[in-house]
Amino acid sequence: MSDLLLDQPPAGASAERSRRGGRAGKRVSGGASFDQPPFRQLHIPYANTRIVSEDELESIHLASLRVLNEIGVDVLHDEARRIMKAHGADVQEGSERVRFDGDMLLELIAHAPSEFTVHARNPAHNLRFGGNNLIFAQMGSAPNCSDLDRGRRSGNQQDFRNFVKLAQVHNIIHATGGYPVEPTDIHPSIRHLECIRDLATLTDKVFHAYSLGRERNVDAIEIARIARGISREQLMNEPSLYSIINTNSPLKLDVPMMEGIIQMSSMGQVIIVTPFTLAGAMAPVTIAGAVVQQNAEALAGIAFTQMVRKGAPVGYGGFTSNVDMKSGAPAFGTPEYIKAQLLGGQLARRYKIPYRTSNVCAANQVDAQAAYESVFSLWGAIQGGANFMLHSAGWLEGGLRCSYEKMMVDIDLLQMVAEFLTPIDLSEDALAIDAIRDVGPGGHFFGTPHTQARYKTAFYSPIISDWRNFETWAEAGSPTALERANRLWKERLAAYEEPAMDPAIREELDAFVAKRTAEGGAPTDF
């Protein structure tokens, strides 16, 4: 499968443009009218960094099993408890507490696939999840957004759509990650219908559905099916939608989570179980303890997907970080965060479950802090063997904000990471002994045939970094990375083109959304 994904021409409307541009080198015309590397499935070719020994890893694993066996989790959903009991979990009548036997859990988890394809409506944008594959998904779930011109504000539909368009336009963004910003101007009862239709039409990439009540999952699954133009049976065998389940840490699985797993897993769609274990707040103050708890919660959720349907595609999500013990505010991109990322990766690999992590920061502005916290997160993600990185682009302010400028900086960072993951050319020609001989001691390589033949594509060409010398840069008004990002997102948004969709499919999709909207959408209490 993954071979199919390599160097495919871009999707739909932009294929023609791509044929004109060709694939001459590292910067070729992509899905829009600017140069960028082509859409491709990334792989991490390097060994993951092991932060603990096998024995130490086992001690964490065993501690998690003790937590699940001796303490257990509270499961607030009656049907879920019945399913768990049917699979041998210790469930007492009249209590929400569920305890698990370790062997039973491991037997269930062994049914989960270690690698699978997630299907997009454009097959060129299909993604491999697991193995050494790496997927970058846009930021999700910010209540606010900001740009340098208009400042910080609550999310609305226009900003939501702008961010989704930026995700479509950039080949390095493999998938959207939920709602990049919450469109608070759409009533919650029908918000999911509007938003998921947008995700399915404004992009042709893999998308996410929130698990916020049964109806929303059912609607999202149907939209994913219609958009791909396939039967329910085909959908069941071809994961085409994913949903993140954040456990209610510590040790609580609530009704919408369990309904989400039941709907998604029974339909063969992807669940990524991600405990939200902030050390010192919802988890122990020690990194080891927080990860023990993360692991216990993840194992419980992952096992439940396999109770619902053996072989259901599922990911192991790690989100452990620390809080500022002075204020309780969450911190990201910290040394503790990187350690938890590496440890989470080792655990996920132990269970052979694809691993999800994030590109996150706590900064309030796209300044040095935002950048170093993000690159530390990328460091932990890549060295930890991430398979899926949510919040890859746009995340600011601990997730409370999606920033247009941060999105552009992140896209540059992601493109740099992709280039870092591309193996070094070690051909005879690249070793360049003849070129070194031709130039000789004291010479210069500018303008030599070896350089001339390669200089246009030899190096990654950044979109944000400014490499001008000080004088030239100062004459240009001393622009910061933030200011360059501000100019760039507007250019990139202007280059957006809606990907083609079969008119019959579009009609079916609109009819479904209209029908569900007329029915009132999903129930709310207001």
Next chain:
Amino acid sequence: MSDLLLDQPPAGASAERSRRGGRAGKRVSGGASFDQPPFRQLHIPYANTRIVSEDELESIHLASLRVLNEIGVDVLHDEARRIMKAHGADVQEGSERVRFDGDMLLELIAHAPSEFTVHARNPAHNLRFGGNNLIFAQMGSAPNCSDLDRGRRSGNQQDFRNFVKLAQVHNIIHATGGYPVEPTDIHPSIRHLECIRDLATLTDKVFHAYSLGRERNVDAIEIARIARGISREQLMNEPSLYSIINTNSPLKLDVPMMEGIIQMSSMGQVIIVTPFTLAGAMAPVTIAGAVVQQNAEALAGIAFTQMVRKGAPVGYGGFTSNVDMKSGAPAFGTPEYIKAQLLGGQLARRYKIPYRTSNVCAANQVDAQAAYESVFSLWGAIQGGANFMLHSAGWLEGGLRCSYEKMMVDIDLLQMVAEFLTPIDLSEDALAIDAIRDVGPGGHFFGTPHTQARYKTAFYSPIISDWRNFETWAEAGSPTALERANRLWKERLAAYEEPAMDPAIREELDAFVAKRTAEGGAPTDF
């Protein structure tokens, strides 16, 4: 040796303060009146990331040997060529070209120690170079400096001293790295005398001498000897000074370099051979080719140290990066730079020579770009198994500037890296099963005994990162990392205390500098 370095009380004048403060946790009183982690020898406990296979590494090694054998290097120093010829190199009368046999080179290099101690005048600041030890040295050699208040300017003695004091005051800076900024207000003939006396008196950490002519090396070695109060014989057995040799790429070794190696290596002092191989300019445009050339030049220089004195302490320096092919400007912290860092680390380990790399960026301002380029450099350094990181703190503008604010941001980054390298506590208590049991599903860990006992020292506490929520941060005037760094360096500089020195040693040092100054210092043409 390295055990001795762990958790030592800080040096001289500040020891008393430290005893008052104790070492309760991660932030204890250090060499000055603020909280910081103690001075300690760092280790990289994780496996290095291998970017190429053993076979591929061998192809680079063999290509480098071919370059040295078939092309050779130009050696501009007559005595050096005589020494090389005496050791079996192919030297033709009337030509500067020297060619080397691979076996001869490898035999020589095998004499270099794989790990050794570099001595500071304060033994608590001795450093281990090699193995999995990691040393952070301040930036060196910037012609300019800047701060947010006074902008960018040529270096002078006051700024030079300020940066040196900041290096002394921060425990995470293990050594100075030459002149953080060039004090252009001191005449070059005596600049080295003034500067090295400052390095030896304003700090009690390991320092560097430039190889810019025989006299300067001889003077620096004598100052290092006097400052430690030891004999020449003891000095020969105890490396107490280091010098970076940047080869004149491509493939040229000039007079000051060779004189530097002859003086330093014959006296048992540390040479770090660092080719300055910018791909596309002084080296082939391919990363493989640039590293082949880097490796050839490094091997030639390292072998020469062993011709001068078998067993002389020497390091393998990697500085390969790419240039902006549009302007020829050097770029740093790029994907190509990280690849070269990892590859350099693999090569240095192949030869069992301690590895030197850098923390560098091309940014003109302490903005997001400066931060992400730096953290990418740190990523490559740590995963590449760096033993010595020059330019650890202060580097801006491709090395043309040392920035007060960048220095503070870098110190935060280095402290974070140090914390990342500290193993996770996996004790029964840290696994926290009992704490998880006590809190139970749906509870909270704030204020529990397990948290209370640990919260003060559980997490790294940053000096630049601002974790306040948006509202509080905005009320405080929305300070960027740059602005916070600006406030901080002034506080830190004010906390500087000159480390104690035996008055007799100080007198001898001053007398030596006075005598050499009276003699005119080192010859210059102006």
